[in-house]
Amino acid sequence: MAVRPTxxxxxxxxxxxxxxxxxxxxxTALPQPASAAAASAAGRxxxxxTIADPRITESxxxxxxARHPGVVYTHNDSGGVPRxxxxxxxxxxxxxxxxxxxxxxxxxxxxxxKDDQGRPAIYVADIGDNLGGAWPYVTIxxxxxxxxxxxxxxxxxxxxxxxxxxxxxxxxxxxxPRTNRVYxxxxxxxxxxxEGPERLRxxxxxxxxxxGGAPAMATDGAFxxxxxxxxxxxxxGARMYTVDSGGRPGKSLGSVSIPFQGQGESITYTPxxxxxxxxxxxxxxxxxxxxxxxxxxxxxxxxGKAGDxxxxxxxxxxxxxxxxxxxxxxxxxxxAIAGAVCYGLLRKHREGx
Numbered sequence: 001m002a003v004r005p006t007x008x009x010x011x012x013x014x015x016x017x018x019x020x021x022x023x024x025x026x027x028t029a030l031p032q033p034a035s036a037a038a039a040s041a042a043g044r045x046x047x048x049x050t051i052a053d054p055r056i057t058e059s060x061x062x063x064x065x066a067r068h069p070g071v072v073y074t075h076n077d078s079g080g081v082p083r084x085x086x087x088x089x090x091x092x093x094x095x096x097x098x099x100x101x102x103x104x105x106x107x108x109x110x111x112x113x114k115d116d117q118g119r120p121a122i123y124v125a126d127i128g129d130n131l132g133g134a135w136p137y138v139t140i141x142x143x144x145x146x147x148x149x150x151x152x153x154x155x156x157x158x159x160x161x162x163x164x165x166x167x168x169x170x171x172x173x174x175x176x177p178r179t180n181r182v183y184x185x186x187x188x189x190x191x192x193x194x195e196g197p198e199r200l201r202x203x204x205x206x207x208x209x210x211x212g213g214a215p216a217m218a219t220d221g222a223f224x225x226x227x228x229x230x231x232x233x234x235x236x237g238a239r240m241y242t243v244d245s246g247g248r249p250g251k252s253l254g255s256v257s258i259p260f261q262g263q264g265e266s267i268t269y270t271p272x273x274x275x276x277x278x279x280x281x282x283x284x285x286x287x288x289x290x291x292x293x294x295x296x297x298x299x300x301x302x303x304g305k306a307g308d309x310x311x312x313x314x315x316x317x318x319x320x321x322x323x324x325x326x327x328x329x330x331x332x333x334x335x336a337i338a339g340a341v342c343y344g345l346l347r348k349h350r351e352g353x
Contacts, residue, residue: 045259048277048289049091056085056093058281060171061110061220062266067120068149074266075124077281078106082141082156084122086149091287095149099124099156102141106130108265109173109220112145114180115157116199120145125173127184133167137205140173140182159200164209168192171265172218178227179247185214185221185232193249211248215239219265225273229253229296233267233278236260240296253296259288273298 051059051074058077065071070089082104086095106128115121122145127138141156161184172185182196191214200206214232221232223243230249231240240253258264261280268277270289274297279287 043291045257045288045290047286049087049089050284050286051087051091051279052284053085053091053093054283057283059279059285060108060265060281061124062268062277062279062287063110063112063122063222064268064271064277065112065145066225066271067145067147069271071149072268072277072287073110073112073122074279075107075110076104077108077265078104078128080104082107082124084110084124084143095146096151097122097143097146098153099141099143100153101158102126102156103139105135105139108171111173111175111222111268113142113175113177113182115142115144123173123175123182125170125184127161127170127173129167129169132169132188135167137162137167138170140200140206142200157202159202160205161196162205162207163194164207170194172214172221172232174221174223174230174232176223176227176230176243176247177225181247182208183221183249184208185218187218189216191216191218195248220267222268222276224269224292224298225271226298228298231256231267231269231276233258233264235264238267238276238278240293254293256290256293258290261285261288 056074056076059074060077061075063073065073071094072087073084074087075084082099082102084097084099085093086097088094103126105126107124107126108128109125111123113121113123121142124141126141129135129138138161140159140161142159143154143156146152146154168186169188170184170186174183175181176183181198182200184194186192186194192210193212193214194208195211196208197206215234217234218232219234221230223230227247228243229240230243231238237258238256240256241249242251242253244250256276258278261278263281264278265281266279270277274292276290276292277287278290279285
């Protein structure tokens with residue numbers, strides 16, 4: 001017997017259908033350099049690896065391990081079993097970590113941090129809200145990063161999250177490696193940056209408070225391993241920031257160009273802090289390695305001058321690539337997401353009658 005979809009299920013399906021409009025153009029990544037070695041020597045992006053495992057079709061977060069050299073963690077966007085995949089340097093799955101006691105409603109980001117005892121830990125953010133306020137709270141899960149990389153089930157610790165100024169959609173979570181404090185950037189056109197409490201607690205709610213702005217359409221972000229800079233990416237590029245003495249993202253260091261991706265929703269620093277790894281949802285997606293601008297790499301002292309180019313081309317690269325095709329696709333994505341939000345608001349209005 002067929003099961004009739006719930007009202008929420010129908011809304012989510014409609015949202016996904018609208019969002020799919022932005023992908024009708026058959027978007028692919030920009031052509032890559034013929035030689036990865038030549039690209040690296042020239043300071044240009046290269047393909048670090050390709051995620052070809054059929055279990056990973058919606059890679060929506062990346063986090064490079066410092067404990068296991070060459071390993072990068074990722075996860076799918078939503079639905080299914082709550083799992084983190086450990087990828088080797090060749091992009092193949094080395095281990096699958098299943099989070100016991102966790103849900104996988106709308107996973108959007110991940111980051112490495114520490115637990116209450118200062119041990120390495122993996123944080124996963126179930127913070128997506130495509131209907132713009134349909135969920136009264138969102139959730140961050142934490143598991144210890146295993147000392148031995150093998151497929152296993154790990155009990156997750158749950159932290160419930162609320163925003164001081166009300167629910168919102170977000171796809172960006174970052175953890176400052178110096179303070180272990182969590183930051184979330186909201187999405188859409190008026191992005192804001194939120195700071196969590198000094199320590200997350202398992203009882204009650206952890207309230208995120210607005211401390212600054214964020215790029216429009218922010219889809220992911222990360223702190224550098226030394227905590228001196230951070231980066232927030234969008235569908236079109238990324239922007240770097242200094243980090244002030246209190247651990248908060250500060251002034252802009254300028255933008256960083258990233259090869260265009262069909263649905264670019266993940267970014268992290270490499271463990272040495274000299275490159276970014278940027279990925280996209282979809283099957284058989286490349287993960288690009290993008291050099292950190294010279295002025296912002298670990299051997300440099302960030303000037304913190306707002307509006308600097310950061311040694312990486314267009315100062316506004318995060319606002320959209322200049323080729324007509326990329327701008328067209330970007331606008332389609334933006335309109336699709338805006339349509340989804342409007343649908344959610346209309347739905348809430350009708351239900352409130």
